[in-house]
Amino acid sequence: MTEPLAEDLIVIRGRGRVSALGLLPTLPADASPFSTHATSLPVAALPAGAEAAVTQLRRDVPAYRQLDRTVLLGLLAARQATAAAGWSPGSGDAPNRPLAVSMGSSRGATQRLEDFHAEFLAAGSVPAAASPFTTLGNVASWVAYDAGSTGGAALSHSSTCSSAFQALGNAMAWLRAGMATRFLAGGTEAPLTRFTLAQMRAIGIYSPHPATEWPCRPGAGRPSTFVLGEGAAVFALEKVSRQQLASEQSAEPVFVLESVGFGFEAIGSKTGLSPDGQHFQQAIGRALAQAKVTPAEVDAVVLHSPGTPAGDAAERAALRAVFGEPLPLLLSNKWLIGHTLGASAALSLDFALHVLATQHWPAPPFLTDIATAAARPIRRILVNAAGFGGNAASALVSVLEA
Template sequence: MTSAASDDLIIIRGRGRVSALGESLLMAEAAESPFQSRRLGPHTLAVGSLPAAAETALTDLRRNYAPYRQLDRTVLLAVLAARQATAQAGWLPQDSAALGVSIGSSRGATGRLEQFHAGFLADGTVAAAASPLTTLGNVASWVAYDAGTTGGAALSHSSTCSSAFQALGNAVAWLRAGMAGRFLAGGTEAPLTDFTLAQMQALGIYSPFAPADFPCRPGAGKPSTFVLGEGAAMFALEKISRQALAQEQAAHPTAAPVFCLEGVGFGFEAIGSKTGLSADGQHFQMAMRAALRMAGGTIADVDALVLHSPGTPAGDAAERQAIQAVFGHKQPDLVSNKWLLGHTLGASAALSLDFACQLLTTQRWPTAPFATDLAVAPSRPIRRVLVNAAGFGGNAASVLVSVG
């Protein structure tokens, strides 16, 4: 495939993540469910919360850096993932002058916002820090601060559950336009508050299964098995010519794989229900076709597809209908990571892209321990992976990634 835009490539130099699986990559096989229990009034819900080691890393980050003690959990998750990504990329402090930051988050500083509001209801006062610490922009600006950038943009995006890909698409556009030399881009979300959990439960979509029973089950049909999770994934992005990348790989044949963002596509359907979507997932269709068009590719170039698939019967079915409309009888292998992480809202697309990079590296994925339409194992060599994301309001986005 050749890029429709230019001979330049947008590559992922490094990546980082934190989720219900901690800061590790997905396991080869899932013997035990990573989900935990959370009490919500008279109910017990499954949640994809951080395990103990990741929680300790978050606590240390807050304790060891005085300015970070006031920050929302959403921001700290992004900082942890961004540090991993820049370390893997080998970026040095002197590389930060032209570094841009672009981060998606559906809800932003959820925990701090609710804390400040609870204080206001209790005594009628609001701390001076409430406004700056709860704006969406503070997510990207604190990550930029932590990365040491002095001259790049710090951009925050919110388009519900496609937010991370909105952020990624913006970073790609800036890099292609020469408006930045490097970008940190991704998504982050820390929505495991009582109020947010109650909102998800009010929709009637929350999973009835116990945490130990792999309660999030994309592609399994009824009942709805949505489970809320928290996490972040970040990517260190650069622009490089095909020739320069080939020379680099020839000089360092044992270096870590470099992933190419070949296409980014977006779709929108103006439907009356802001929580629903069309039965044939028209926004998914637009996004997938746009990503393929940017990459200059065809449906035959896609070997696996990381689904958005949140475990809701209507949402899962609409995405499958969209895939059928785009791919026909040449469908790629359908895979998901939500059954191991839950739905992390604005971070979900970034964590799915991180999962796609892992598929390209290992050529395998863990098998879901429940009846589903997800592929059990690869049916072909995995050269390119398409990743879908969508959210309330009719937004959808797709990214095509390959190994450079």
């Protein structure tokens, strides 16, 4: 038996996202959402509708015209989350309800940094805007500015591909400590640049499949099918008592962010990991322990699983070490949106909430161990993330029982 949840819960009041699937929470899968980059590599880029929203955002606010695409994607997702939560701009600025921001990104202002560097190589100088527009901290600070927050912290995190969960874990800690009462937290990444794609290709993990043939295939084995994508997901978090939730009597499902656990393995290769995924085992174990949840109480796992054979196998070995057999349902959204680096954990969490709300998800059109349907209701999902350097993070999210 597990202990009951604490009286104060960290509730996801709203969420927003932008990815190769667009701005909506639906998950169409009738045709591959991947496209071919100018480098001839398959990528998961924004579709036309979402691209138009990025363009409109640049036009509407003069101060945003110099911002990197990574920041703009974060702004779009944060606006959705704020609207879904019913938080009007500046609503968190009351002295007792400051709105804080915590954003993760692996690379930050990728395109602007490359542009400024190219200008430096050509001219030997850069404009004054080069530094403030390429620091990682500008991701969170612009989200805070757009949300009208003047009384809370603005924190940016980078821990490669688990960056978004570093941001959410930090937000949870602040909320539980009473250092904030409302948080916008998530991850954003726009890495579809020639230099970044060349880096991924140099590692030898990029998918050989064309864009039209579902090139990212988690759990499908060899060859490696890593595909880079862009996107963002942001969550409106609030510490709420069970009593307050009961009094609200909302017809909408209430999502609880129960815990975020972290793991690290000190290995020589900064792009490798142990065969049994020790960092995953640590992160999963700590997430379960914080939430006071047993492995048997987890219904499904949204995998990190980027389509690299070694990484996919290590994560599954870690899951077997924690859960035994049979494993919970294995889920993935990377075959739909690619690997979005520092935004990937946030987009995986958004996918988990979609599954909790609808109990449905599309089936991959290739052979894999990803589940296609559930035999019983899914009420609690574990979400995994990992990144270069040996770090991993796991989050537990559930739908509150009436």
